[in-house]
Amino acid sequence: EATTDGIDLAVVAGDGIGTEVVEQGLAVLEAALAPSGTKLSTTEFDLGARRWHATGETLTDEDLERIKGQDAILLGAIGDPSVPSGVLERGLLLKLRFALDHYVNLRPTRLFEGVTSPLADPGEIDFVVVREGTEGPYVGNGGALRVGTPAEIATEVSVNTAFGVERVVRDAFARASARPRKHLTLVHKHNVLVHAGHLWRRTVEAVNAEFPDVTTDYLHVDAATIFLTTNPSRFDVIVTDNLFGDILTDQAAAISGGIGLAASANINPDRTAPSMFEPVHGSAPDIAGQGKADPTATILSVALLLDHLGYTQESVRVQDAVAADLAERGDVVRTTDQVGRDIAARVTG
Amino acid sequence: EATTDGIDLAVVAGDGIGTEVVEQGLAVLEAALAPSGTKLSTTEFDLGARRWHATGETLTDEDLERIKGQDAILLGAIGDPSVPSGVLERGLLLKLRFALDHYVNLRPTRLFEGVTSPLADPGEIDFVVVREGTEGPYVGNGGALRVGTPAEIATEVSVNTAFGVERVVRDAFARASARPRKHLTLVHKHNVLVHAGHLWRRTVEAVNAEFPDVTTDYLHVDAATIFLTTNPSRFDVIVTDNLFGDILTDQAAAISGGIGLAASANINPDRTAPSMFEPVHGSAPDIAGQGKADPTATILSVALLLDHLGYTQESVRVQDAVAADLAERGDVVRTTDQVGRDIAARVTG
Numbered sequence: 042e043a044t045t046d047g048i049d050l051a052v053v054a055g056d057g058i059g060t061e062v063v064e065q066g067l068a069v070l071e072a073a074l075a076p077s078g079t080k081l082s083t084t085e086f087d088l089g090a091r092r093w094h095a096t097g098e099t100l101t102d103e104d105l106e107r108i109k110g111q112d113a114i115l116l117g118a119i120g121d122p123s124v125p126s127g128v129l130e131r132g133l134l135l136k137l138r139f140a141l142d143h144y145v146n147l148r149p150t151r152l153f154e155g156v157t158s159p160l161a162d163p164g165e166i167d168f169v170v171v172r173e174g175t176e177g178p179y180v181g182n183g184g185a186l187r188v189g190t191p192a193e194i195a196t197e198v199s200v201n202t203a204f205g206v207e208r209v210v211r212d213a214f215a216r217a218s219a220r221p222r223k224h225l226t227l228v229h230k231h232n233v234l235v236h237a238g239h240l241w242r243r244t245v246e247a248v249n250a251e252f253p254d255v256t257t258d259y260l261h262v263d264a265a266t267i268f269l270t271t272n273p274s275r276f277d278v279i280v281t282d283n284l285f286g287d288i289l290t291d292q293a294a295a296i297s298g299g300i301g302l303a304a305s306a307n308i309n310p311d312r313t314a315p316s317m318f319e320p321v322h323g324s325a326p327d328i329a330g331q332g333k334a335d336p337t338a339t340i341l342s343v344a345l346l347l348d349h350l351g352y353t354q355e356s357v358r359v360q361d362a363v364a365a366d367l368a369e370r371g372d373v374v375r376t377t378d379q380v381g382r383d384i385a386a387r388v389t390g
Numbered sequence: 391e392a393t394t395d396g397i398d399l400a401v402v403a404g405d406g407i408g409t410e411v412v413e414q415g416l417a418v419l420e421a422a423l424a425p426s427g428t429k430l431s432t433t434e435f436d437l438g439a440r441r442w443h444a445t446g447e448t449l450t451d452e453d454l455e456r457i458k459g460q461d462a463i464l465l466g467a468i469g470d471p472s473v474p475s476g477v478l479e480r481g482l483l484l485k486l487r488f489a490l491d492h493y494v495n496l497r498p499t500r501l502f503e504g505v506t507s508p509l510a511d512p513g514e515i516d517f518v519v520v521r522e523g524t525e526g527p528y529v530g531n532g533g534a535l536r537v538g539t540p541a542e543i544a545t546e547v548s549v550n551t552a553f554g555v556e557r558v559v560r561d562a563f564a565r566a567s568a569r570p571r572k573h574l575t576l577v578h579k580h581n582v583l584v585h586a587g588h589l590w591r592r593t594v595e596a597v598n599a600e601f602p603d604v605t606t607d608y609l610h611v612d613a614a615t616i617f618l619t620t621n622p623s624r625f626d627v628i629v630t631d632n633l634f635g636d637i638l639t640d641q642a643a644a645i646s647g648g649i650g651l652a653a654s655a656n657i658n659p660d661r662t663a664p665s666m667f668e669p670v671h672g673s674a675p676d677i678a679g680q681g682k683a684d685p686t687a688t689i690l691s692v693a694l695l696l697d698h699l700g701y702t703q704e705s706v707r708v709q710d711a712v713a714a715d716l717a718e719r720g721d722v723v724r725t726t727d728q729v730g731r732d733i734a735a736r737v738t739g
């Protein structure tokens with residue numbers, strides 16, 4: 042059930058193709074909400090490369106406070122080659138994920154009918170990666186000494202807590218339990234990263250007791266990349282750490298038709314702050330402003346947003362519209378706007 | 391040129407299928423050395439699960455000293471489910487790599503004629519991954535507090551030094567410079583792991599000045615998994631950190647016919663200790679002792695061994711024999727012994 046009478050949505054279009062795909066995502070969102078008369082109030086946040094160049098700011102405390110007052114965030118893409126690497130990622134995108142406690146980074150992977158996989162024999166692909174979003178090597182707990190000298194040393198610390206691992210593992214089990222196959226695969230590298238890995242492993246074993254209907258297995262991250270190539274059908278729900286999840290979900294996108302189709306949700310399951318919905322792809326400055334970007338990943342992220350806010354039927358309508366569009370897409374090249382318009386028309390029915 | 395009159399080889403068959411594949415690797419090595427009359431003296435080292443169960447030892451100082459006296463090491467596979475995860479990996483395999491300063495973990499990937507890739511349109515695949523072998527998240531610099539309690543915290547520290555990064559980057563440039571395409575791709579995640587990533591990036595830029603004929607580019611590790619799926623032909627030499635290299639080389643094996651074919655060399659380029667040659671695959675306890683394991687990865691590792699010791703012609707003969715065997719392999723199922731024997735016969739000519 043919807044948690045509000047209407048939706049107050051923070052819109053962070055961001056950089057490059059972000060603006061273009063978000064526009065279409067919003068059009069589809071409007072179309073999905075129209076029948077129920079649900080009011081959508083959007084607030085645009087000027088965040089990203091432009092703002093940083095103009096003001097030196099990435100995300101101020103004030104921005105963050107205003108965003109916290111919204112029901113959800115729709116994000117396009119963050120990043121531009123003109124900004125030093127890491128500034129916007131750490132200062133804006135990851136800051137949002139961490140500050141809003143998006144500990145479930147949800148990335149569904151599905152090979153839709155009509156979509157060609159680069160795999161010769163992909164089989165049925167329908168799994169979801171539950172990537173931890175607030176710990177691991179992403180915590181920013183690194184440093185460097187004697188930078189630029191032959192004696193330089195740089196460290197990156199992966200931080201993993203029982204608190205953080207348990208909550209994301211429990212969420213992943215709940216998702217697995219609600220799916221027909223009820224299978225959960227833990228991916229880590231516990232034969233090398235023994236401390237973090239054993240924490241993850243023990244946690245999966247312990248939480249399994251709460252979900253006795255869910256079967257589990259374990260794969261080292263390197264082996265997981267093999268199975269994603271040779272037998273992706275074996276996966277139902279994958280739970281994994283922040284960095285492994287980053288890597289595996291790009292590979293997952295690749296085998297299921299590319300990052301033009303890969304949606305993601307940064308979820309705060311406790312609803313203490315708004316969740317954030319964004320395509321897996323980046324800002325793609327090389328094709329920005331040309332109407333070439335595929336808005337489908339953003340539109341599927343909108344479906345995740347609707348589902349999270351309790352608009353279940355509306356979410357299904359959007360997913361079905363995307364599925365129908367993909368099934369008939371063929372080789373026809375359409376602009377970003379056209380794809381958005383076509384999918385919105387299907388949602389309207 | 392060969393560095394000795396003969397080869398003193400440490401043989402670590404290890405666990406599971408390790409014994410079976412090493413036997414065939416040795417047979418091919420003998421066949422390759424026979425024409426020149428080069429003497430091969432092998433010393434077997436009983437290391438792995440059996441030894442650990444019997445004595446609690448993984449690799450003693452004495453083992454290590456004896457191994458240091460050899461010219462090279464041929465390793466089958468280490469690991470068994472009966473041994474707690476991490477014990478043999480950290481205490482034996484990684485200990486060898488670290489103690490013998492195997493800072494270049496070389497993993498060539500080639501789609502041989504006759505081998506079917508799981509990719510629908512693989513194109514030509516012929517690249518080599520230069521994986522750093524003595525730093526990164528593999529250093530064992532982690533720990534855990536309050537284990538087993540809700541307040542548990544586990545850390546893993548990735549350690550990266552200018553010393554360690556520069557030497558492997560220089561080695562990778564030299565390899566790129568010797569290849570027709572002369573292209574080097576750095577893979578990291580410098581937008582998140584900013585300290586380590588920027589060290590790698592600056593180092594590649596600096597060392598490029600010594601190899602002006604080599605072109606370079608950069609990919610985030612997540613994007614690299616996409617290109618390995620959609621366009622593996624774009625890669626020539628990849629240089630990357632220990633963990634990213636572990637992940638990417640399993641994916642590389644998968645797209646080029648599986649880990650049954652993936653060879654690796656743990657090289658100490660300064661020759662202060664013997665280098666180690668091993669298939670990328672593990673001990674595969676599920677098929678051990680059944681004669682089902684493919685010894686090809688080990689045989690290709692023997693080719694890397696020959697090359698490293700200066701037996702260039704012999705190395706080429708082994709590679710050609712494997713290529714010929716693969717070209718005619720088809721769907722015929724042969725035992726481990728038969729594959730080894732067939733390849734050895736081709737080496738003998």
Ligand SMILES: CC(C)[C@H](C(=O)O)[C@@H](O)C(=O)O
Binds near residue numbers: 135287321581582
């Ligand atoms: C842009 C980058 C910081 C981000 C990540 O690594 O999480 C992206 O790759 C993603 O997967 O959303």
Ligand SMILES: CC(C)[C@H](C(=O)O)[C@@H](O)C(=O)O
Binds near residue numbers: 233263479483636670
């Ligand atoms: C067994 C394991 C420690 C090892 C590694 O992670 O390096 C293996 O996966 C490899 O790639 O050689």
